[in-house]
Every structure is written in C-alpha cells, then in structure tokens.
Amino acid sequence: MCGIAGLIAPEPVRDIDGILANMGAVLHARGPNARGTWVQDERRLGFSHNRLAVVDLSAAGQQPMCSASGRYVITFNGEIYNHADIRRSLEQSAAAPAWRGHSDTEVLLAAIECWGVKKALELSVGMFAFGLWDKERDELHLARDRFGEKPLYYGWAGTTFVFGSELKALCAAPGFERTVDRDALALFMRYLVVPAPHSIFERAYKLEPGCVLTIAGSAPKAPPRAPLRPGERHETMSIKRWWSLSEQFETGYRNPFPSEEEALREVETRLVDAVALQSQADVPLGVFLSGGVDSSLIAALMQRQATRRVQSFTIGSEHSSYDESAHARAVAEHLGTDHYEMFVSDADASSLIPQLPMMFDEPFADSSQIPTHMVCRSARTHVTVALSGDAGDELFGGYNRYLWAPGLWRQASRLPYPLRQLAARAAGSVPISAWDRMLSGIDTRHVGYKVQKLASALKQARTPEDLYRNLISEWREPQIVLGAKGVLQAPEGHTATMLRCADMRARMMFADSIFYLPDDILCKVDRAAMAISLETRAPYLDHRVAAAAWRLPMDMRIRGGIGKWALRQILYRHVPRSLIERPKTGFSVPLGQWLRGPLREWAETLLDERRLRSEGYFDPAPIRKAWQAHLSGRRNMMQSLWAVLMFQSWKDVWLGETSLSHERTH
Template structure:
C-alpha cells in the first residue's frame, strides 16, 4: 500500500523537488520510503511513498522501470494473484530477469508483455496505477474494479497532475480551484462526492474500472467537463476495462438457484480470496464488528492460519450503540487474539478536528470516526487488516434493498394523485404515534423509527417512479429543499442502471449501491481512515471470483427467510452458533445525533452560526438554521443532513 503523485508540466521542466513536495503531503500512506523520477525531457515527473507489504527490500522501491526500459510505474495497492501472473510470464518465456518478489515488478513485466489493459484485466487486487510509456509519450492512469484505491487527476497552473489524494495536487504552485457546485450538491444529498467529480473545479476522480491515457504533448488544457468513455478529447482517452453491470447480467443469465450449490460456490470463492489476501511480509489482522460480514471474514481467516489471528473492534458507552460485546463473543468462539477499545464522546470530539486532514475532501459518513479509531487501534499490532466491506452491496444487506422494492410494488398500483394524498397524510402523523403502532406489532428496533417512518412516507408520496423512490430515500434534504443557495443548486440524482431494468428491482438497487455508495462512501472511508495511520486494508468480498459468484446466486437465496444476506448467514452458521449473530443489522453507527445535542453542541453551533454559513454564499442560511433548531429541540431527527453541512464547513476551515 502506498501513495502516488505526478505531474506533466505545462511549460517549464518538472523539478524533482516539486514531485517530492507533492509526495510529502501523503507521507502516512507510505512512511517507509520515498522516490521520485523525472524523464529526460523534463516534462514528466512521477513520485511515490511506500508502505512496504511485500518484498521489504530495495527491490520493491518505486518509481520502478521495466527491464525493457520503455515503462516507468508508480503503483498503489496489492495484486493478490501476482505469483500466478509471474508463473504465466515464465511459462510464456516473457519474464525478465527478476530483481525481487514484489507484485509491482510482476505487474510491470505483465504490462511490458501484454499491454496495460490486458495486465489489469488479469490482475486480482486493488490498485491505482500511473504508467509512463516512453515510446508513445503517454501517461496512463488505471484504477481497480470497484475503486478500492483512490486516484485524482486534474489541471492547474503547473500542468496536468495526479495523486492518491487531493493534497499533492493542491500543493502545486498556482493551484486556486474553487468549489465544484455539482460535487457540493451531491455531497449534501449523499454525504460523499461521487466519481468523476471532486470537490474542486477541474479536478476529477478516475472512475473505478477505468483507464485514462494522456498524451503528454496535448495535456496542457483542461476540458470543460470530465472525459467521456470512449471519446477522445484534447489528448485524453477514457476507457472502461471493467463494468460491474456486465458481471451482473452474466450472472443473471447463468444463475445458481440451488442452495447447496450456492453455499459451496460461495465458500470456495470467499475462502480462496481470504487465503490470498492473508499473504504479506508484515503482520495481518481483521476488523471484527460482530456482524455477519466481518465475522465471516474473520472466521475464514482464522481457519486459514495455525495461530490465533488478531482481531479488533471498538464499542461505545451509549446504550444501543455497543456492538463490541457481540464481537467479543464471536472472537471467543473463533479463538482469535482479540483487542477491543471503548470510545467516548470525548474521543470523538478530540478526533473531529482531524477529519478534514484525514479525508482531504469533505466526507460526511459519521462512521468515519469509529473507522479511524479502529484502524488506529489495529495499527498498534498489525500493518494489514482484512475487512468485511462490500458484503451488503453484493448480497442485499441494507434494509432498503428489501423495503423499497416491497413498498413500491404495493403503492405503484395506486394512481399518482391518490398515492400522494394517502402517503402525505400518513406522513403527517406524529413520530410518537408511529412508535406506538410499531411497538404494538413488536417490530420497533430504533428510537428513531417514528421519525424515519414519517420521512419515508413523505418521500414515497413524491416518487413518480421506482428510480425516483430509490434516489429519494438516500437524500436527507429531499423534503425540505436543497441547503444550497439558488446560485449553486445543481441536479444531484444518481439513479439506477437502465441496462438492468429487466432484472428484479432488488438486483438493480444492489448494483447501484455497488457502483456508487460502495466506492465513493464505504471504500473511501476505509481507505482514508486506515491510511492516515499507515494501515493497509483489504476487502476479500471484492475478489473477482467472489463478485462473479455473488452475481450468479439467485436473489431468492440472498433474500430468503425475510432478510437479506441469507446465503452469507448460512455460511457463517457453519463457523459460529446462529444465536451469536442472528440479530437486526446495526451497521457501524455512532450516537452522533445525541452528541450534537451535548458535548459536540458548541462545535456544531460555531460551524452552523449565521455568519459561518453565510461566509461563502453557498448555503441557504435560514433553512439550515431551522433544521438545526428542530434537531436540538427534538422536533425532528436531522443528524445526517446536518452532518453533511458540518463536515463541509470543517473542511472549508481546514
């Protein structure tokens, strides 16, 4: 795991010290060594910060040159099947004289042998790559299938720049980009900035599964919008080399309907992925929340090693938010070497000022706080941690994957005006009454049920299609209007993929989450939170064999017995007693809503004051202040909506 950065100069030569200044901004991503390289013409510079995981010797140092002399690469990530690719090169007689045993050297040899697209297609892993081709005088950027590793690029006074995070680009002389309105709009609605946007105008994220080829002699001018796939423009060519929709469609065309066959296929694929991702020349552990996904990954990891694997979790003192007790019970059954840490509101308060630096871009998933804390805890003992992320997106783990399709199938039968009238009326009932009705049916799982029910009903009343309903459920500002001033409001809708329209609604929702929410929220959160403390995280669920298997498993096997992830649960039950993990989904939630009324109130009030909100002219001050007061007085739960504003404001202050 590492950090990369580089520059194609607009006019003057690239200086090695300019490249070093860029990589100095990402030292935590690679604290073990640094390297920079400038080509003979002085137009191109590549920089690297290394966190040594495989081949800890100088043989793994970057930037790395191919044996043929044509290619130079900086690489962030891990190629888990590098040994198989190395063998394939040797059997084909295309292997160079090996200098070491790093995956970077193997990847570079594969590129020299078969080309960059063929090499990344055969690579099973997570990566962000920058490759200089001296023959064609092109720079190619590449990102892994689901976006586990970040990669930004854009234009500034110095030229065309790229980096693992925004900080190296922002450090270049003359950088003065303003806030991108589209990015800010989606941040308010979704709590994250989705690819291809970044928070800055003219700076973009490379979408997952894509290559961007930049002609060095035509990279001086920034396009007016992000590059379009397959369309050459101003010396840029954006190529998609992996599309998850294709995998979903292929799986639907060749489904696994038999439960026993599905269980065996999943066990084989996930077990292989875990064993592959345990390979490292440094200590490896797991995140263990006690939920389905992390418990299954930890169980398979423990099964694969002879010594107790190290597992880590955190808990909270507030009632209803403590999952650490469940993690501890799972760890005892599995026999892991378990470490837990309890977090207080004071811990969160102390951490919040660091969040803008940790994430380097406004990011408003409040589980960023416990994720950073558990990464910090794990880093005391290990350098690599396996996580259970992506299980929800692949196997239907979010409540919305069931609830939204179920509700839509019922309400879609009603004429639009009647539907709106009935649902709007029900949405006006007090939260307490909805809580009482739920209690009478024995179904309430949260103190916020009444607030959530009201919001859900009013959201459904506005929806004229399933796509709009799905999108609306994710937008905490939908019912009150945008928190942005009229001058910066933009369309923030993401939507479902029309190519999957013939498949069950649940499948379309899972796909949408896998290509938007997963890379831009979940994977972003884990990468930034962990790399800030120099911890590499690995995601076995995103192994190509696992994702292909998941796509083939029929929806009925994912949503059996009235809940999502049924097939994952059945596999987990072969490792731990059902009673330990058979409980409502909790997520990695923290009591931030309560803290905003207590120990975080002064901090929030400062950022949400009229003067602070009005400073840049970006926000509707009155609307945000009204929602803030409603939250403080318990009239309406407003945590997520306000957290998006707070995280932007904190980032803006730096």
Template sequence: MCGISGLILPGPTGRGDRLAALARRMADALAHRGPDGSGVYADPEAPVGLGHRRLAILDLSEAGAQPMYGATGRYILVHNGEIYNFLELRRELEQGAGPFLPWRGDSDTEVMLAAFEAWGVETALNRFVGMFAFALWDRRERVLHLARDRMGEKPLYYGLAGNGMAFASELKGLRALPDFSPELDAESLALFLRYQYVPEPRSIYKNAFKLRPGHLLSVRADAPTDLRPRPYWSLREAVNAGLSDPFTGSEAEAADHLETLLGDVIENQMLSDVPLGSLLSGGIDSSLVTALMQARSPRPVKTFTIGFETGAYDESDDASRVANHLGTDHAELTVTPAHVLNLVDRLPEIYDEPFADASQLPTRLVAELTRRHVTVCLTGDGGDETFAGYNRHFWAPAIWNRVHSLPPLLRSRAADAMRLLPPAAYDALFRTLGPVLPRSARVRTPGNKAHKLADALAARTPEALYKRLCSTWSEPALLLPGVTEPETAPDQPETWPRLTDFTRRMQYLDSTTYLPGDVLQKVDRATMAVALESRAPFLDHRVVEFAWRLPASMLLQKKQGKRILRRILHKHVPRQLVERPKMGFGIPIDQWLRGPLRSWAVDLLSPDRLKQQGLLDPEPVTRQLRDHLAGRRDNQYRLWSVLMFQAWHERWM
C-alpha cells in the same frame, strides 16, 4: 498500500530539478499514506514526474521501493494497493523467460512491470486480481497510463494544472501544486448535500476528477490536457454476462462453490510480510471473513471492534461473542464523546473533500485501534452491495407495492402523520413492543427509519423511491438557490444492465455509486490516515461476477438479505450469535449534537457565518438545527452534511 502522485508539465518549469521538486512536494502531501519510504522520478527527456510514498507490506527491502524501473528501462511504475495473484503471474512469467529475469526482489510491483513488458498494458491489467491504483510511464511511447481497480477500492484523482495535468491518491497531492486551481464546483456541492459524498467522476473542484473504477486513462506527453478515460472492465457488462449465464445448480451447490471461492480469495489476501488482522463487527460479512481467516490460520487471528456507551448503537458484545466462539485474539475500544471531540476537528484534513457519512468517526477510531497491533486488516466491505444486505433491498419493494397506487395527497398526509411522533417516541414504542414484534420488524433506531420512510413516500417511481432513500437532503436546491443539480446514475436507466427486479437494480446502483463513493472512500481515508492497509475479500471481481449469476432467491428471502452468506456462516458460527437486526456502523450523532457537539455545531451553522460565506441559504439550515435541538425531528444526517461541508470549507477554502 501507498500514496502515488505525478504530473505532466510542458514548458521550462517541467524539466529536471524543478520537475523532481514538484513531484516530491506532491508525494510529501501524502506522507501519512506511506511512512516507510519515499521516492521520485523525473524523466530527463520528457516533462513527466512521478512521486511515491511507501507503506511496506510485501518485500520490505529496498528491492520493493518505488518508483520502480522495469528490466528494459521502458516502464517506470508507481503503485498503490496489492496484486493478490502476483505469485501465480510470476510463475507464468518465469516460464516465458523474459528480460526481467532474474528477479530483483519479491514484490508484486516488480511482477506488474514484468507483466507489462511481456503482455502489454491492457492485457496485463485484465490479468491482475487485486485492489490498485497505479501510474505507468511508457518512455518509448511517451504515454502515461493511469488505472484504477475494478470495484474502486483504491482512489485516484486527476486534473488540470496550468497547461498540463496531474494525478494523486488524494486531492492533497493536487493542491500541493502551485498551478492547480482549487475552484469549488457548486454542482458537485449540490450532489454532496444529497448523497453525503461527491459522486464519481466529479470532485468538489471544477478541474479535478476521480478516475472511475475499472477505467484506464492514457495521456500523451505532447497532449496532457486530452483526458479521456475508457473502461477495461465494467460491472454493467459483468451483470449482463451473469444474467446470460445463470447458475443452474442447487443452493447447496452454490454455497459450496462460493465458500471455496471466498476461501481462496481470503487465503491470497492473508499474504503479508507484516502483522495482519480482521475488523469484526459481529455482523454477517465481517464474521464470515473472520471465520474463513481463522480456518486458514495456525494461530488466533487478531480481531478488532469498537463499541459505544449508547446501547442502541453498540455492537461490541455481538462481536465479542463471535470472537470467543472462533477463538480469535480480540481487542475492542469503547467510544466516548471525548473521542469524538478529539477527532471531529481533524475530519476535514483526513477527508480532503466534503464527506459526511457519520460512520467516518468510528471507522477512523477502529483503524487507529487496529494499527496499534497490525499493519493489514481484512474487512467485510462489499458484502451488502453484492449479496443484497441493506434494509432497503427488501423494504423498498414492499413499500412501493403498497403505496405506488395511492393518490399523492394521501401519501403526503400519511407522511405528515408519521412525523407527528418524534424519533425518540418511536424508539420507546418499539422497545415496549419488542417481545411481540416479528423478527423482520425488530430494527435498531426505528425512529430515524420511520422519519426516513416518511420522507420517501412522495416518490413517483421505484427509482425515485431508491434515490430518496439514499438522499440526505432530497432537495439540495433549497440550500443552493440558482444551482442546478446534475444527473447521476439513478437518473440514467439507459446506462443500467438488463435488470427487471427492483432489488437487483438497487444492488447495481449501490455497487456503482454508494460503494466506491462512500463506503470505500471512507475506509481508505480512515485507514490510510494511520497507515493501515485494508483488504475487502467480497470485492474480488470473481466473487462479484459469481454473485450476479445467482438467482435473487439465493440472496434475499422472507425479508432477509444475504441468504447464501448466512448459509455458509452458520457452518462456522452458531445462528444465534449472528442473527439480529441489521445496524450498520452507526453512531449516536443525534444525541451528541444536542450534547457535547452542540456548541461546535451552533457555531459552524450560525446564520451570520452562512451569510458571510454566501453559498448556503441560512434559513433551512437554521430551521433544521432548531427542530433537532428541540427533539421534534431527527435531522442528524442533514445537519452533519452541512457541518462537514462547513468544516471542510474552513480548512481548505
């Protein structure tokens, strides 16, 4: 895991020492991603510079340093991530006895360069199994190739800088260039207010973009502003392939195959020359990853979790029970308001475009705890999207089946009635009725979910219902008068695979929007802020492709998702330790905004400040804040989105 950056800058400033200095300046802005070393490359015959910050994971010697030159001198590579099958590729390359032999070291980066030499860029790219973002300069063809892994674990931004182009792992790298113009994109801001993140390929700036997962961008040195990415792998095509070749065995056979596949993936991902552990929440995904790790480790796996003083959000006891059963070396941190107060002002620096998934706070804190002990951690990220684990995957179809035929007026009145009770009253009612409720109705934070459901009842189609369930501000135009919100994937069914099942359509949209835009961005920034590498076994593309061959009945049954993962997990961990209402990585932002964060929030959201800024309409923000502080509504997520934008704007604009 590292930080990469670079540029193509035609003209007199894009030469020699000046180019090297700019490449170094960009790389230094990413120093937190790679504290173990740095390097730059400036081509003596072309206006191309590359920068690298190193977090040493494999081959800790100088033989693993970057930018790295290929054996023939044609290719120069900077790489962020890991190629998990590099030993297999290395053995295959050795049989061909290419010009790269003998090997200079033991890094996956050197194997990547040899693969490019032997097979060409696109063929090699399709052979890689891993998480990665890389820049490969081809000196012979004078082309810079940028690529991102299939599911989007590693980030890569690119954009215009003067009369050239630049790229970096984070926007900080682009902003380090004097020729980059950080002009705010109001349409991207509208999307952020809806989704809590800026969806790909957009960024918060007009002239900067995210390279989509599974895409390759090839830029010629003589045409650096011609930026046209193309896919080398597509989840849409993988889904269609799975539908065309469904798994025909029994559920037991599917579970056995998946357990073997996941076990092999995890064994490869445990390869590291530095200490390694696991993030353990005690839920299905992280418990399964940890169980399969422990089965392959001769010593107790180091596991990490955090808890909260507020019981409704605390999962630390669940994680501790799973850790005790598996025999891991477990550590945990209890988060207090003081932790949050110390961290909240640093969020705009960590997430250098607006980002408002409130679980960014515990993710950053558990990353800091983990980094005190290990340099690499495995996570359960991707399990919900791939194996139908979100509550909406089973509740949304049930809701739609019940309400879609009701007149809009009746739906509106039902929503108003649901909002009569404040969230705290719902929570108290569910606590009282808990012992007599069916398991499927025992949810954590029911008040927030009831109000979220009320907001979704106005939907006219299943896709509109999904979009509302994923929305923070369902009408961003209320805050941004005159700004048109662009279409995104939920508005473009013509781009989807051939899916008729509502749940599977939600899974696909989650995997192509929410997963890379929110979950993976959150984890990357939180872990790399403390130079911790995270790895996600569920996002190995072979696991994803197999999951899409399975019938929906193996994923979701009786209002419960991840059926096949549960079947595997129950072999390793008793059912009673892991079967409980799904929580997610939530935190008590609602209470903190009324308590320790109140003065901070009131100051950032003051009407005078909003008016002076001239971007957001103060009236709806003030109304939401007033209702939340009075306890009439739970507006924590809407308010957090505006707060995160305000804090970001104060820092960067």
C-alpha cells in the same frame, strides 16, 4: 499500500523535483516507510511515491520502478494478490525478466511488457491505482481497480496535468486553484459524498473504477468543460473501461446457478481462495470483527486457514444501544482469535472531528467515518494489514432497503400519486418521539427517524428508481439549501445508472455497487485507515467472489425477510446460528444525541446565520429551520445537518478566508 502522485507539463518544469517532493510529502501517512521520485530527462514529466512496505520489504520493492527493459516507469498503490501466479505464467512463457525481488509491482511491470496494459489488468486480482509512463509510445496511463478500492484524482494546476492518491497532493502543486464546484457541492448535499467522476474542486476529477485514462504525447493545457466519462476524449486525453461492472452484473443475473448446492459450494470456494490470497503479507495481519455476518465469515475463514491465532479488532461505545462489542467478543471466543476491543467515548469523537477535513480532503458526511477510524487506529497498534467484511451487503443483499422497499412500493403504487403524497405527508408530520413510542416493540435503531425518512421518500417518488434515489439522499433538492442564484441541477452520474431487469432488489444492489460502495464505503475505509498507515483488504471484492454472488438467485440472497441468506448458510458451518441472528443495525454513532449535547456549541458556531449568509454557499433559512427542529426533538435531522457541518469544517481548513475570492460565479 502507498501514496502516489505525478505531473506532466507542456514544457520543462523549473523545480520539478521540489514540486514532486511536496506532492509526495502530504501523502506521508499513506507510505511512511520510504519516499522516492523519478523525473524524465526533459523535465516535463515526473512521478512521486510514498511506500508502505507490505510485500517485499527490501530495496527491490522501492518505487517509482522501471521495467526490466527500461520502457516503462510506474508509481503504484495497492496490492496484486495473485502476483505469484502471474509470475509463474511469465516464467512458463519465457517472458520473465531477470527478477530483482519478489514485489507485486515488479511482476505487474513484467506483465505489462509481455501482454500490454489491458491484458495485464484483466489478469490482476487486487486493488490498485497507478501512473504508468510508456517511453516508447510517449503515453501516460492512469488506471484504477475494478471496484474503486484505491482512489485516484487528476486535474490541472495552471497548464500542468497533475494526479495523486488524494486531493491534497493536487493542492500541493503550484497553480492549483481551490475553486468549489457548485455542481459537486449539490451532489454532496444530496448524497453526503462527492461521487466520481466529480471532485469538490472545479479543475479536478476522480478516475472512475475499472477505467484507464491515457494521455498520448502532450497533455491538454486545460480541463474539459464537464468531467470526462468512459468512452469520451478531450484533445490528447481519453478514458476507457478495462472492466465493466454492469456487464459482469448482467451476465451473472442472466445465468443463475442451477442448484443451491452448487451455488453455496462455488461461493464458499471463491471466498476461501480470496481470504487465502489476501492473508499473504510480509508484515503482521489481522481482521475487523463486528460480530455481524460479513466480518464473522471472513474472520472464520481466515482463522481456519491460519497456523496461529488471528488478531481481531472491534469497536465499542459507552452508549449501550450502539455497543455491539459483546456480539463480536462472543464470535471471537468461538473462533479462538486474539481479540482486541476499543471503546469510543463522546470525548473521543469530539477530539477526532477536527481531524476529519484533512483525513478526507473533500467534504464527506457518512458519520460512521468516526468509529471506522477508531477501529483502524486500534488495529494499527498491532498490525499493518487488516481484512474487512466490506461489500457483503451490496453483493449478497444485506441492506434493509432491499428487504422492505419493493413491498412498500407495490403497496404505495396502488394509490394515486396525490393520495400517496397526502398519506406520506401525514406520516411525516408525526413527531419522532411519537413514532418511537408507537413502534417501541420493533428491535431497530432510530425507528422514528426511519419512518419519517421513508415517508418523505415516498412523498416525492413516482417510480421505483425515484424511491431508491430518495432513500439514499439527504437534501433531496440541494438547490434549495444552497440558495445560490444560477446553481445548476447537478448531473446524477452513477446514480442514474440502473440495471435493466424486472427485479427492483437487483436494480438497487447494482446501483449500490456502482455508486454507494466506491464513493462512500470504500472511500471511508481507505481514508480512515491510510490516515494512520493501515492497509485494509476486502475479500468480498475479489471479482471472482462478486461474479459468484451475482449468479445467486434472488431467493438465495433474501429469503423469509432476511438478507444474505447464502452467506449465512456458509457462516453457520463455522459459527453457531445463535451468535449471529439478530436485527441488522449498522456501524453508527449517537450523532443525533451528540449534536444536542457535547457537539452543540461547535455546531452552533458553524451554523450561525450571519456566517452562513456571508460565506455565500448556503441559504441560512432551511438550515436554521432544520437545526431548530433537531434541537427540539420534533425531527431527527442529524444526517442533513452533518452534511452542512462537514462542508463548513472542510471549508475552514481547505479554503480559509480566501474562499470567496476563489469562488467563481456561475
């Protein structure tokens, strides 16, 4: 895993070596083992690379790397897991160069020389983002993997086009303006993340998963008026999809497995192959283990194939209702892994919070970022690479909303919309404490909070898509809390894309795969891990595993009110059912309690009414109302408040006191 950056300017850049060095320096944590730069002779183009050596630790794996013929230069971040297979295919076709080492980057360059960029990408199984210069065609290509495991930002610093693994690399380029994009801020307040193709800054964007951005000749001197989407062009720059998630999803949905036996056999075969591929490394490797279905299956398959005890890692909490370490310990004991536990205290969380703005570069308010970084930190003391169970929920039907949202909608939609609003308003008016008492027999966390959120989601839903979007939203009308005159209604981007099929559950899974998975889950894991130079890998995101998952009939994903049915059948061949079967709780922290307790003073400072008003980003009234409601215990506003707090913390680090002077009036 690595950190990449680069630039292309309309004319020679005086201090291009120094600029590239600075852009690379801020990405040091992503690649602490080596740093390199490459500059074109005309000095208008250059790449930077920070290396975390995982495959081929020798100097032969150093980057930026030139192809054997000298035509291509690449700065590459990620892993091509099947590089050995691609290498053999090249050798069989007599297209292989005189190999210098055994790195996956060298193989990718040879594949591009032999077959071109698109076919080389289609043959690659892995996670990656890279910048590639084609000297012969005078073209710059930026590419990102199928699901968006590895990040890639691009934008403009003055008239210079810049790109990098993280937004901080762009900020290090002279002339980059840190001007907050109000539309992106509105999206953040609604979804707790800034979704692609937006970034928090106006002149910077994220390349979407499965896409290639190409600049032919000179780069445009200014950005387009709106983020460029696949199939669109801006002067010499264009973006195309090299892989379409929607096409793959629909193909699988329309071609289900003919039998359960064949389905389970294919899913397990694909998973075994993916775990085997992703268990290859020239450095120590382990696995995250929560004790749930997804991570337990990855750990089981990994241990079954290993020649020695696998190292597994879990996180615990001093709050018993949030501590699932005992479940992970039991699974680890059954599998025979070398198991490590780390317990997070309130003091640990408080000490980490000031680091979050630099870790995530732009506002990010999924509070599970805290335990995620903690478990990564624990793993990094023993290994350089860790496998995870990420994407099991999206692919195999694990989220609770897949279980009850469709039935709830069928019942609620029978009521006229005004009556539905009235019923939802009544349910939402009951205090959380009252719901907790009434539903005390339900074995789930934050039951009162979830009932109130559900009631609010139903109150404003006219269609099933409205209900889904409301369920994944926090501030559903962000223009109210932003309070800035003229704030535009932010475009929905990925969240407006829903699969065209009758099954609401399939539509939600697709929407989560295309939006929530890359912009929240994968972003969180990447930043939390790379901040301490840990590479993470997700076997469920091998696209062949995903293709098998999408062919599962819905009753093999959700059956009897339980999600991930197919995965459970495979897992029970390795782990006793009694160690796994329990309600899904998620990876969370007692954020609501923290805000009323150890974090209250910190939060009060950031939510001060005079401060909010003077800074000009928020209307203090709805925020102070939410804060008082949370402190009183009438409502659990932890996520809504965390969004404001994460923006405020980020702003203090990235904008400082110059923020108002940089802010453009819309």
